[in-house]
Amino acid sequence: MLNRRHFLQTTLAATTAAPAGAQDAPDWGGSVIDIHLHFRPGVDANWNHMKGCGVTHAVLLTRAADEEKAKEAVAAHPKSYVRFSSADVGTPEGIATLRKSAAGGLLGFGEIKLHLAVDSVEMQRLYALAAELQRPVLIHFADVPQFEGEGTFTSPFNRLPAMVKAHPRTTFIGHGDGFWANVSADFANDTPYPTGKIKPGGISDKLLSDYPNMYGDMSANSGRNALARDSEFMRDFLKRHKNKLMFGSDCSCSDGRGKGQASKQPLIAGKCVARETLAALKQMTSPELFRKIAFDNAVKLMKIKF
Numbered sequence: 232m233l234n235r236r237h238f239l240q241t242t243l244a245a246t247t248a249a250p251a252g253a254q255d256a257p258d259w260g261g262s263v264i265d266i267h268l269h270f271r272p273g274v275d276a277n278w279n280h281m282k283g284c285g286v287t288h289a290v291l292l293t294r295a296a297d298e299e300k301a302k303e304a305v306a307a308h309p310k311s312y313v314r315f316s317s318a319d320v321g322t323p324e325g326i327a328t329l330r331k332s333a334a335g336g337l338l339g340f341g342e343i344k345l346h347l348a349v350d351s352v353e354m355q356r357l358y359a360l361a362a363e364l365q366r367p368v369l370i371h372f373a374d375v376p377q378f379e380g381e382g383t384f385t386s387p388f389n390r391l392p393a394m395v396k397a398h399p400r401t402t403f404i405g406h407g408d409g410f411w412a413n414v415s416a417d418f419a420n421d422t423p424y425p426t427g428k429i430k431p432g433g434i435s436d437k438l439l440s441d442y443p444n445m446y447g448d449m450s451a452n453s454g455r456n457a458l459a460r461d462s463e464f465m466r467d468f469l470k471r472h473k474n475k476l477m478f479g480s481d482c483s484c485s486d487g488r489g490k491g492q493a494s495k496q497p498l499i500a501g502k503c504v505a506r507e508t509l510a511a512l513k514q515m516t517s518p519e520l521f522r523k524i525a526f527d528n529a530v531k532l533m534k535i536k537f
């Protein structure tokens with residue numbers, strides 16, 4: 232229903248939008264789906280980001296509490312969006328909430344970013360639900376806090392392989408500092424964004440090779456950093472996991488051009504993560520491989536019918 236606040240928000244968005252054509256959005260040579268777009272309030276807030284960076288489709292990651300608002304945003308561009316939803320599965324209500332959300336049309340669970348052990352009873356309930364309902368689950372992994380007191384998420388990462396093995400019908404989509412830092416076998420759990428040459432044989436690389444139910448979300452500074460730190464290794468990595476990797480932004484800029492980017496990390500500060508990561512991927516892949524990572528893999532995995 233169009234309430235007063237909603238009306239004011241959309242009016243405001245309409246009057247502050249840049250004139251059409253003032254700055255051209257990049258053309259990525261075909262459709263691009265951002266599998267990591269956190270739902271922003273306001274019917275066109277997500278759309279404006281996509282338009283600005285040349286993204287045509289998105290997986291809207293929504294908290295269960297925002298689902299009705301997200302449905303409004305989807306209704307405005309029904310052929311461009313699918314929805315994921317998250318809830319605190321550490322509470323007894325969490326699983327029931329996700330079950331209900333799944334019945335309401337969402338295609339997956341995420342982003343799940345909780346201070347729970349990767350093999351906790353609570354997380355294993357979620358893996359079981361994802362298997363039962365055949366919905367992928369997108370998880371943030373981090374063993375190293377980004378600031379004092381932040382804590383860890385779905386930790387420790389080195390116990391993830393046992394979970395992926397124990398839950399073969401669950402589709403895991405790995406994301407976050409822990410997932411991308413562990414592309415290298417020598418990750419020392421000392422920084423969220425390690426730099427320098429990658430040592431072959433890292434946990435994430437092996438997970439993608441060994442388990443058909445493991446996928447990778449390339450979003451955020453974590454994904455961008457992995458691409459940047461050792462482009463020679465990563466060109467090969469992208470080829471080896473050509474059917475397993477999916478582009479995502481996790482960007483906090485408002486216009487798809489870097490405005491209001493909250494991160495101070497040098498690779499993305501003042502920039503749009505979507506633009507940066509897509510540009511890096513384009514440069515590091517063949518046109519066929521770029522198509523897979525930018526669009527085809529996600530559409531296939533999530534059985535999306537736009």
Ligand SMILES: [Zn+2]
Pocket residue numbers: 342344371406407481
């Ligand atoms: Zn995350």
Ligand SMILES: [Zn+2]
Pocket residue numbers: 280284480482483484485486487488489502503504505506
């Ligand atoms: Zn952006």
